[in-house]
Amino acid sequence: MRILLSLIVLLIGTSAAFADDGKTLLSAKVLWELERAGAPVVSPNGEMVVVPLTSYDEDNESETRLWLLANDGTGARRPITAQGSAASSPVFSPAGDQLAFISKRDKDEAGQIYLLPTAGPGEASKLTDVPTGVSALRWEGEYLYFISSVWPQHSWEEMADRLKAEKEDHISAFTWSEMPYSFFDHYLNEDRENHLFRIPAAGGEVEPVTEPLGLALMPAGTGAGDYDVSPDGKHLAFVTTSTPGAVYSNGDVFLVELGNKKARNLTSDNPANDYSPMFSPDGQQLAFARQRIVGFYGDQAKLMTYSLADGDMQMHQEGWDYGVSGLVWAPDGTGFYGTIDDQATRRVYRIPLDGSTPSPITKENDYGALSMAENGVLVAQRQSALHPVRIGTVNTQSGNFNRLDAFNDEVMAAVDAGSYESVTYKGHDGADIQMWVHYPPGFNPRKEYPLMMLIHGGPHGAISDNFHYRWNAQTFASWGYVTAWPNFHGSSGFGQDFVDSINPDWITKPYADVMAAADFLAEKAFIDEDRMVAAGGSYGGYLSSIILGKEHPFKALVIHAAVYDLYAQMSADFAVNMERFGPYWENPEIYREQSPHYYAESFKTPSLIIHGQNDLRVPVGQGFELYRTLQTKGVESRLVYYPDENHWILSRANSLHWYGEVRDWVSKFAEPGGK
Template identity: 30%
Template sequence: MSQPLLRARRVACALATLSALPAARPAALLAQGATAQGAARRPMTFADFAAVQAVSDPQLSPDGRHVLYAVRTTDVAGNRRTTTTYLAETAGDHPAAIHDGAASEARWSPDGRWIAYVAGGQLWIRDVEGRTRRQVTRLNGGATGPVWSPTGGAIVFTSTVWPECTTGGNDDACNRQRDSVKAASKVQAYTADRLLYRHWTSVDAGTRNHLFAVAIDGQGNAGAPRDLVPGAGYDVPPGPFGGSEGYAVSPDGQEVAFSAKAPTRDEAWSTDVNLYVVPMAGGAPTVLTAANAGADQNPVYTPDGKHIAYASQRRAKFESDRWRLMLLDRATRQSRELLTGWDRNADAYVFAPDMSAAWVTTGDRGRDKLFRVALRDGRAAGAPQLVIGDHNNVAFSFSRDRGTVAWLRDAANRPAEVYVASTAGAKVEPRQLTQYNVGLVSQLALAPAEDFWFRGADGDSVHGFVVRPPNWQAGRKYPGILLIHGGPQGAWLDQWHGRWNYNMLAAPGFALIVVNPRGSTGYGQRFVDQVTGDWGGRAYTDLMRGMDAALAKHPWIDRTRMGATGGSYGGYMTNWIATHAPEKFRALATHAGIWNLENMYGATEEIWFTEWEMGGPYWDPKAMQSQYRRWSPHLGAARLKTPQLVLHGEIDYRVPYYEGVSLFTALQRQNVPSRLVVFPDEGHWIGKPQNQQLWWKEMQGWFTKYLQPADAPRTAM
């Protein structure tokens, strides 16, 4: 539904050849299910899905010679995941763990001598050689998100505190005592005097994330941590997912910029996140972007220290407005847009040391890509030029001189690995550094995402993917599943998805039709805007036309054996299909989907989302007539007849779980074959390993039951 404000082993010769194929190439080689040696590959099981080592967070050393990265492994039996951070050479890998035990969020000091990281919930520091290792913090609220001062003299980070314990400076004994009293209380009731008392999966208990600084000397010795925003009643950065991208230190180390949302009465229906600055030595924060009622976030100081770059949304209360790349003049406090006329989001950005260029990451037509724009006198000198765009590319990290870059690359048929490249030449030549999943992937029949375009609801071009079933064979007919993304302002990408994994869904022998209807990001802001106020309209038409176009292009997909599924808005649209096109599908599966729009308004936590999308609250007569009573799936409950699986997390505050319960009641009351699966310990996303295992068993089992012939071979979970 609503998106958060705000996002090493050797390779076999056969897989090296395979991975060089372009993602859009037809599946003649990739989906045949045979290695170069002729051995059949097998469909992916949940054990395989869980065995994938999730590589993330590459951090290139200032000199470009080393890279830090994290690897998360899953223990299904133990129902837990563990993250280990490695230090490797960019020239030849040779990884070594930086800590004895789990560690994450590793960051280089500006001189490359020290590494700050988080282990055991506290901040640590070690030298590159590993000879010196020290625990920097022992705070009750832990530490997360370390960011070095460019001078190397301090690290800023966040810690959870009780604001009233910080008004005279951080009193950690007070924090411990308050937590102890709360834990010992037999009363677990909570009270609220204003909205946003729940967010994502958490109830507001009174604590906040505050920004801290700790001095570090040349020998790696640390001083006492200092709360930079004592007494603040807001989180730095805003929840629920904000990280270290939400704050930065000035080049001279004297100032910290951060994004935060003031705790005002309208917090639940306002998107007014602002940028603030606070002296590193202490003092009152100063708001910089109060004039803009939209969201402003993720500050980055330019290397010359003259400006703060940040991402900004112009329209108030619209969380999916285009993120403009802005430059704020620190002397005049005036802001201007850097890339006027560029109809893409500025998701991340970095500047050349001499301010001759900027690199910007953005989603573009189903893939995350890196663009470069030349600068002259702090202004764009031409349109952004594509630098890295094959497959899906995120988390770019540059060397000090910007001559080397490391990043993550994945695709529908390849889990993420770290890549490195030089940016000095006319053409960037990516080189895969890590190979954690090569051995596993070489055993699996994984299909790429094949692009297709079709004529959408407005006669325009709309994009989608087709993913073939494992071991696809010409001449055979396969059932298909229409996959619908959430948001609705979001997008399916050519990526290895950690939840809605294409090849996992396809594993029992299904073809996937993966459409990015209007509302999807990466195709221009006008395309995004066209879903607002039209939830069941043109986006629905795009999906149906996309499915028809895919079926026409790929006649091996059996149009008489189609299913549809999605989560959040994708769940809403699946419910809309259930009441408006039941004849097109044999089975449906809804995860965390909206059923009753009126009830959803009063139950969700981020009210700004529903008010923007529906044009106001349900008691507004115009909004009620044009939206709530037009686009709510529950009004078509009498037309339910398609077998439907309903999945939901019980602590889902974005789309509360009784939306799924209400849908299940309507299905059961009318004797429609249906099944309800509720996860008491999950929210909007199902994340715990054993819960994911059950989720996939139910999802695959439901579609196998209704789409596959009774004599079809079954794929083991």
């Protein structure tokens, strides 16, 4: 009987993925056939858009090329970087006649700046030879600015020698005497600092910008959004921590007149993070985002402006119950456009500075990566659950989207991805909870289908109407499951009170919301309540571990990158912070109530445990501890361990394996398909 069951599962996992109409299903394999479009960059005159496009092959290799899309009505589009030469971070020159980008070519040991004429044809020319590599490009005036992780007070030659010595001495140790020591999937070198540099676009010597100030940029996760240069090239704004070495760093915005060796901290009065500085088109104002709760990433970001003329500082839209993100200045300097989490969508909003209420200019789907031309042409990414990222312009009056690319059209035309809808049900204490419900291709409401309940991470994030590669709900639906993804209490985009409602109690409301979602769907004639499973990652894995020890209707669980022991989470790069539970030695009772390992006595549901070795957000020991607990208790369980993956499963081969493991597990306990 066991052999027969294994054979059935094997056939389920490997059978041809075709819909009844002969089209291909949206399988995991199809996900990896799709090309992934990065953030678009529009030229100053709005006539050209450059997009990084990444493709993957069956050998687990990826390649990113830059594509030039015409915004002149011709529909012209072409790759402008050669195959075999990865390219990223494109920026236009102020005149729009050249493009700078980062590439690692020929004998480059690290990524360098290359220049390419936009008119074409032409070969890319190398501008830098920085041994520590470059990142986070900006082109302002005559200079290209970039960030590099360097040893302070060392010449480039000395740094090259040091890099060579590190390769040859075979010492792998890291040492630390302060925080932070890690970020997401890698450990930080305490001897190195992130600094800003610039080089004339015409060629010349690299000039340090922040090192002479005695201030480094943030120690981890730095990018082009961490600094800006005024349009006249006279001022620099950048983000650094005013509390170096602290357990919880406080990002502050500093302003300096270039050439001056003393920078001013503009935000010293705010103990929480200030970030994303942006000069206005006329250079007279500096905008940035502000949070007000220390160490709490779920705090709504508010829009701030600082006047360079008189030092006036203002907070805008303080009473608006949304957080600002993805901001770009309007060309006339009267406001911004931003991509705002809004009721399980991400919409483009107009955010004025005159005190009037921000208003959405798009209605559905998920928008991101805004880029604004000097003449007001607004370019964005747009995606939905049924289509990967598209690139186009957004009409700032009507919100109409004019698509410029044709990426993935051929692949998606052959796919039957099924359908989906947004529903609202009653959750904890009768609150309205939004949920995405995805239906299999060929869905027949007169049949009964199994349910796969997905539990999102965060918890202070949301499932938007977007195309998810790592947890694609339509792929799960293509296996024959109605797939549901609720935005439970704590999710963003539904107001700050909704976010705050689960702190410090991470369990009660989200658990109740998920159970209510299962009850809501079980009442539908097309759901077989005897074939229900649930799956979650990160916080979703944490809540799945809680569900494991409580009453629930699920026949099996998939628990990915789960926090199982809150005490042990102190070792993570993003540890349990003061705003949630406080330190465990001060609030042991909260940890006992909120930590899944205290519910182990009630564990009995078959569970698939998944974890990556390089996960520093939720260290891998969490997964091993949960698996050993289940095995010790005799609960049917399986551990999938990836020695080369982090919090996410990112390589093609491992991703296909991950989807296969999940499919085999849920199929074993909840047979797929309508009956």
